Amino acid sequence: MNPVARLSLAALRFVAIAALLFATLLPFAWMISTAFKRNSEILVFPPRILPSHPTLDHFREVFFGGTVGPYFANSLVATAVSTILTLALATPAAFALTSHRFPGDAGRHIGLGFLLLRFLPPFAIIIPLFVLMRSSGLIDTVFALIIVYTAFHLPLAIWIIQPAVSQIPREIFEAAAMDRAGPLRTFWSVILPLLRPAIATAAAFCMIFSWNEFFFSLILTTNKAKTFPVLVSSFVTDSGPDWGTIAATSLVAITPIVVLCVLLQRHLVGGLTSGAVR
Amino acid sequence: MKRTRSRRVGSAVLAAGAALALTLSACSTAGGGGDESGGDGLTAVFLSGGAYDPCAEGYAKKFAEETGVQVQVIHEGYPTLHDKLLTALSSGADSYDVIMVAYQWTGEFAPFLTPLTDKLKADQSLSGVIPSVSQSYTFENQQYAVPFSAQAETLFYRTDLLQKAGLEPPKTWDDYEKVAKFFDKNPDYPGVYGTSVKAGDANVQSAFNNRYYGLGGAVLGTPRSTLDVATATKALDLLKRDATELSPAGARQATFVEVSAQFAAGNVAMAELMPTTVLSQITDQTPENKVYGKVGVATIPGGKGEAGGWGLSVAKSSSDQDNAYKFASFMSSAAADHDCFVQYGKSPVQGATYEAGDVADKFYTTGVRAALETAAPRPSGATAGKLNTMFTDVSSRFLAGQIPNAAAAAQEMADEYVKINNGK
């Protein structure tokens, strides 16, 4: 490459990165600024970037208004338990589907069924689901959310894990068979460790989707089991959005998942690379 | 051979499913039992908002002190409140005892609410409620809610600007148009817009109704009524000009907060608003309030604006009907009404609140009350949900240019109106 081309590539790279950083961080800057502004200062023209009289009122309302604690716990429990459940169900299922030929080609049909479920829009089942949950007394329980998230993310998790199973070399299965290991032992002590990257990826996506889920939580909870996204949306009043509280709550709501995902970043990409190419 | 086997698989899967379902239902009853142990308190759902939150919380506590009945207050956002309540109520869920409902939902929600007419008649503490306000919660001769918050579209205008320009506060929509056009891009009044219309989906129907009623249109939603196409055409034309030419940019997504902020910042000569939000910004002397002492309040041009209001209803499924009513009544009693208005800005329902010493002489009191007493409601019958959605939808599509002209939009409104209101 000649120096001019190299230089212009570097410049292009710099501009792209700068533009991207700006776009990515802009909403955060707005949230932080708004969360510290007094109500009367939020809607002023021209807009101010920095609050002239910073206030902690919105955070005080969020933390001591008695709202955030329970919602935080709801979001946390729904996300954690549904993710664990999803993986506990999906991993064996992916293993069984890939490594075993079920009678009557049932495996292929079930696999395809899972695939199709991945395409199902939530609104296609919400009405009967609501009635089902109500008749079993599960409305407004975190348990209902756990069930729904698990059922809805299962196909996704199976979809992520299955290819990883099919990429395990045949020899490993054969070696396990030689050791007279049954399918369960093969799965537990041979296959499972090999699937770790794929499972981590599936876990990350389940967590992101569960933590951010809005529609089911909106319909299936009334009060006790509300999660963060519903809480954020509830600060829109009959006269318009309550920007300050929304910004403060949003910040509190997104921090855990962003921190978690940044920590898990290696696995997010790791699971993808191991499966993506070849 | 194959078939037997797959059938076996099928039945085994079914069995597993059934087992799972059983386990789940067992868990759920256990969980449900645990939840109930909290006591026999009431659950009341309120619309969230700066005026309602502290009022509801504070008076729920007072109610508990006075009666020993605990009330758990839930706050719900405006955009989702109607849909959530209707979903829960229509499926027979008993999640709520007391429900804050908009008056226009009365007919739609009536099957799931307890009629309160007899209790209200016997209730001395509510005898001072403004009669027209009570009336708006009546459906098929039964009243379904204790009025909790009552306001109406009201005209807020800048006395200083109008005086300087030698203009009178507009009495008709034609006057309004003239005043708004006078200030529009007028070099003598830099940065001042003629008006600002909150024409976002949540409020565009109010903007239409203000004009339709103000131009002489009959109250909408009454049985076997029709929509007057000529009046609606003119109303839509005025609305579009006000929203797209005479307002600051963004009218098609504006709500009360934006328009109130613009008004308080001194950028707008006149605005049609309900009092709650705007009063909280223009009453006190603050650095952001640029219009302190320069605001006049009057009825909407044509003398008739759209009514707004929230009531407290008792759910039919509530197991504690008496206490639920007592709480609703307590929230609107004269003391609570006055206190919640003065402290938090909740719009009062008791006539006495307007006459109280610390309210009567405020610059807005006469105008706000006059607007409230002359206001006309939106449809509130059994089909109101669909009617109001239709009005919003057609107005919004017309403002967005998706319907070519006002006459076509008005015709569509009239046709749909007859179809929905009078049955097919």
Place this chain on the structure above:
Amino acid sequence: MSTTQARVRPTAPADPGSAPKPSRRSQLRVPTVHFWLLAPAVAVCLGFVIYPLVRTVYLSFTNLGAAGDAEAVGLDNYVEMLHDAAFWNSLRVTAIFIVVSISVELVLAWALALLLQGTVSRMSQTLRVVFAIPMMLCPVVIGISWRALLNPQFGWLNAIFGTQNMDWVGDPSKALWVFILVDVWHWTPFMFMLISAGLLGIPEEVREAARLDGAGALRIFRHITLPLLLPVTLVAILLRALDATKTFDLPYTLTGGGPGTSTQTIAIYLYRNAFAEFDQGYASAVAITVTVALSVFALLYLGFVRRVEKRLT
């Protein structure tokens, strides 16, 4: 989000794990271990997805409304749907949204991945983490924040770019594009991660060998990078297309479907019918139609991907 190979052919050809094989008799009587590994997942989906779905099919032939009593109305809902201009409009909006947003996301993601390719410094690692943040965010928060940023008077964007009083989400000719742009902001990181992961997976020797053979950058891209990453890209398109069809939270909080019906996606249309107007029978019919159409599209598309893959290998 990983490989295409097994994804398009969900069943592996071999049967390596089931040895030693139980006898035919015992296979008939006792379900295998594998069966029990699979059954719980199937049961959960049957109970909480398939069963409600079947109920929805049933409801779509009724006139279930707020009053709670449903009468059978045959195909009325479906006929009404086909005659509803708003339904067709929402299909059109959804189609434009999907095609444009995914195209832009793809191009941006590819460009970024290529641009950042080969930079493995600590700085670029950090950047990759930062760029991935939008996809972790809650769509409700994204919608509300961008709505505020785009406010014509009080929003930051007009102040920053000096486009004073420019109306974005409130202008029917711009609203859909703004919605698409915010979706691009939200989901480009996902595409970017997939594609840059794929790029990282191409062994450097392959490219080195091509370079030694005298191939230019363009030719390497055309004959090595592109074919190797085509399957991942195709699957990414499918995933995004399906998720985009379901998108509800973002338009709901960003534009609410307006102004007018200019951003009324199929999900918003459905929600309005089911929960604002409470025509649950009708909404069920729409939901079923969309689901069937999506499944057919997905199956056809998967067949297409399979053929492309075959030609590549």
